[in-house]
Amino acid sequence: MELGLIGLGKMGGNMRERIRRAGHTVIGYDRNPDVADVHSLKELVDTLKGPRVVWVMVPSGAATQSTIDELAGLLSPGDIVVDGGNSRWTDDEKHGEELKAKGIGFVDCGVSGGVWGLENGYALMYGGSAEDVAKVQPIFDALKPEGEFGSVHAGKIGAGHFAKMVHNGIEYAMMQAYAEGWELLEAVDSVTDVREVFRSWQEGTVIRSWLLDLAVNALDDDEHLEKLRGFAQDSGEGRWTVEAAIDNAVPLPAITASLFARFASRQDDSPQMKMIAALRNQFGGHAVENKK
Numbered sequence: 001m002e003l004g005l006i007g008l009g010k011m012g013g014n015m016r017e018r019i020r021r022a023g024h025t026v027i028g029y030d031r032n033p034d035v036a037d038v039h040s041l042k043e044l045v046d047t048l049k050g051p052r053v054v055w056v057m058v059p060s061g062a063a064t065q066s067t068i069d070e071l072a073g074l075l076s077p078g079d080i081v082v083d084g085g086n087s088r089w090t091d092d093e094k095h096g097e098e099l100k101a102k103g104i105g106f107v108d109c110g111v112s113g114g115v116w117g118l119e120n121g122y123a124l125m126y127g128g129s130a131e132d133v134a135k136v137q138p139i140f141d142a143l144k145p146e147g148e149f150g151s152v153h154a155g156k157i158g159a160g161h162f163a164k165m166v167h168n169g170i171e172y173a174m175m176q177a178y179a180e181g182w183e184l185l186e187a188v189d190s191v192t193d194v195r196e197v198f199r200s201w202q203e204g205t206v207i208r209s210w211l212l213d214l215a216v217n218a219l220d221d222d223e224h225l226e227k228l229r230g231f232a233q234d235s236g237e238g239r240w241t242v243e244a245a246i247d248n249a250v251p252l253p254a255i256t257a258s259l260f261a262r263f264a265s266r267q268d269d270s271p272q273m274k275m276i277a278a279l280r281n282q283f284g285g286h287a288v289e290n291k292k
């Protein structure tokens, strides 16, 4: 089938290639003309034969919103928009309604697989009506990993991004657990080769996983991660997971702590620890360290 794909960065660029390898036609648009097949959204829409399926794979928030707004004005009744970016799930209902008013279908799709997806396939979690999902199914089949699993119609509009958000919350906590274990192993003299301990865990252990494999890759590149600064960004999914947990009164101590650990990583000199030091000094006369 034919697909219009908007956003040809780390994700969309490889997805275009994987879908083409499966025998489909993909026409890509990106605001960066070096990677684009067409040079405007209008040209993309005019080039595709109807009924069209257009997949949006740009940063969540303003870029996704403006793209969907423009598509709503360009597409025709019976066409479908898929939002494959990491959009906040609460945006999906709004996007679905905006497009439905023009007779355009909408499917939200959480995509997992990162820059490895071209070869390994992309795990997909999608939400929307069965009718709209069916129109995108050949593309889902091209993107998904080989094998029985890796693709799910999670529910109605919003369910795909909600499932991907929870997936990313779990990702935060798993990464935090490996990171904490690694730091503790590095802190003691008795363990002389931390990287080999991590490598040994890749087979047979309870904690083997793809993230563990990637940790070993990172340690092979830089055995003690000396080239990196201990600073970790976040792009929203962890925050939204914690917000959803609060809305539903579901306790998420591990995921919340892993999000807060990232915030702490961005502080050179913790203001709250200054207060802790000051209070210990006030009540117990405990020593403080002053700035030089």
Ligand SMILES: NC(=O)C1=CN([C@@H]2O[C@H](COP(=O)(O)OP(=O)(O)OC[C@H]3O[C@@H](n4cnc5c(N)ncnc54)[C@H](O)[C@@H]3O)[C@@H](O)[C@H]2O)C=CC1
Binding pocket: 006, 007, 008, 009, 010, 011, 012, 029, 030, 031, 032, 057, 058, 059, 060, 063, 064, 066, 067, 084, 085, 086, 087, 111, 112, 113, 114, 115, 235
């Ligand atoms: N990198 C990852 O591991 C994953 C990323 N995602 C999500 O996929 C989406 C894309 O992510 P990446 O490819 O990593 O980002 P990226 O920054 O590598 O690529 C984004 C692309 O979109 C283009 N773009 C931005 N605004 C545009 C607009 N208004 N119109 C047309 N093109 C526009 C940029 O020029 C760029 O080529 C994001 O929503 C991200 O959260 C989802 C799963 C994994």
Ligand SMILES: O=C(CO)[C@H](O)[C@H](O)COP(=O)(O)O
Binding pocket: 086, 111, 112, 113, 114, 168, 171, 233, 234, 235, 236, 237, 238
């Ligand atoms: O969806 C992903 C992986 O599954 C993206 O890599 C996402 O950017 C990770 O989240 P964060 O940037 O908040 O660490």
